[in-house]
């Protein structure tokens with residue numbers, strides 16, 4: 001009989017550890033969701049089902065403002081990051097190999113490797129200088145910062161899609177009198193869009209979720225949803241926080257499912 | 268006759284460690300309206316040559332002209348040349364007719380003309396019923412025909428075909444061979460066809476260039492190449508051949524008297540630019556020789572094996588000097604093999620069917 005290969009699933013305790021991990025991961029989230037429907041004001045004592053915290057969050061001016069701000073930033077940041085990512089992905093997959101390509105690749109992915117807190121402090125100092133020089137204190141700082149750290153998240157799925165594409169299709173188009181621009185718009189882009197959509201969604205979710213960089217970069221009165229929630233921790237916590245979190249969770253889950261479906265789209 | 272494509276000392280080296288010399292200086296003239304075939308084993312540089320003509324690869328050195336004007340500064344999309352890719356490379360997000368219309372659209376043809384041409388092309392390759400299908404929903408043979416229609420639709424001056432039939436099964440391949448030949452004759456477009464299948468090359472081509480290891484070994488009509496291979500590689504690659512050593516005793520422009528190992532002498536054809544004296548190798552096709560009584564033969568040998576193939580019989584002999592020799596005899600009611608395994612027989616062939624090889 002052939003010797004069985006090493007199978008980690010057969011090791012004693014594997015299932016138990018795995019289950020424990022899943023419980024640790026999902027139990028708190030399930031509780032959070034459940035208590036968002038709590039009729040009482042406690043985030044730990046169940047007093048019956050109610051939508052009241054969703055209603056109250058909806059009616060809360062600060063939550064409304066923070067939500068709108070979060071969405072504005074996320075939409076702009078994901079749009080900018082995706083555009084830059086498409087260009088970067090084309091430059092790293094559709095041009096002859098150039099000197100320093102690996103370095104460029106590393107630089108594009110920099111935000112994934114530099115600790116976020118370092119980027120946050122650096123941006124804080126850098127933007128402070130600009131604020132002093134220009135006096136501008138608007139939302140642009142947050143949009144720029146978010147765009148920057150979203151780029152690698154948008155870049156990776158787009159690049160993967162470009163690399164998986166059959167190069168002979170683009171050659172066939174060139175052979176049939178399509179200029180490089182036409183090749184891109186008529187052949188590359190239509191096949192790339194699932195990658196672009198996936199990248200944009202990932203960037204959107206990442207931007208929507210960011211706390212650290214936002215907390216450092218934002219000016220007074222520029223709370224996003226996550227930083228607003230963080231601020232609430234210092235006061236009395238009500239299930240309103242649970243309700244907001246649940247909505248954020250729903251958005252993220254939807255996006256991640258859409259992302260998974262899109263990255264699986266072939267042709 | 269006009270020359271469609273002309274290459275001089277065309278060379279391609281792919282960078283790398285070590286660099287690969289895929290084409291080592293090719294000289295080639297392809298005539299307008301010609302069905303020209305590049306034939307050679309895998310890796311001999313056929314695709315590289317084709318891709319340089321299409322514009323996907325830039326030659327390392329040499330010149331490449333089309334109707335007298337250099338192609339080298341033109342990007343692929345400015346060359347009036349279309350390609351049928353080995354993998355077909357159909358656009359998966361477009362339908363059959365949209366694929367065929369693509370080239371015409373890119374050329375900016377008017378809508379009505381595009382519609383007309385596409386309808387013609389769809390008809391020509393017998394795909395009318397499937398015109399609105401996505402290309403992923405049709406069979407390999409149908410994809411092949413769409414690729415062909417797509418490449419023909421813009422009416423290129425030259426059509427390049429890179430092993431377009433290699434993915435098809437035997438029967439479909441035979442059909443498409445005839446189909447391609449018909450299309451070429453009807454459209455008058457110059458076809459440059461790549462294959463590693465010698466039979467395909469022989470049946471379809473006006474002329475064949477036999478390639479090996481990055482160089483063109485011989486160019487000629489199928490009959491020329493088959494009957495008069497210039498060197499051992501060509502003789503061996505195309506059909507079956509017997510190789511005999513012989514001694515040239517005298518020669519004129521294109522014929523030589525040669526002494527065979529048996530001491531008998533015969534007349535053989537000389538290749539262009541080959542040796543005209545001394546020890547040479549002769550090539551003789553199995554079907555050009557016949558068995559005779561031992562004393563009547565130019566050569567003598569022992570029958571080692573007799574293999575029946577239906578339409579013909581292959582007879583394997585060992586000559587007195589030890590060389591193997593194969594002979595092919597058609598089976599019909601009039602011929603009957605008068606020899607059995609182990610017998611000694613003579614071998615005869617007509618003057619000039621033996622070809623002196625360059626190497």
Ligand SMILES: Nc1ncnc2c1ncn2[C@@H]1O[C@H](COP(=O)(O)OP(=O)(O)O)[C@@H](O)[C@H]1O
Pocket residue numbers: 281282283287288289307308309310311312313314315316
């Ligand atoms: N892009 C490339 N880079 C490096 N070597 C290549 C490349 N394309 C082909 N070659 C090499 O060049 C030689 C000729 O290849 P090719 O033209 O594809 O031959 P064929 O079409 O006759 O099979 C082969 O040795 C092949 O490995």
Ligand SMILES: [Mg+2]
Pocket residue numbers: 310313314429
């Ligand atoms: Mg090839």
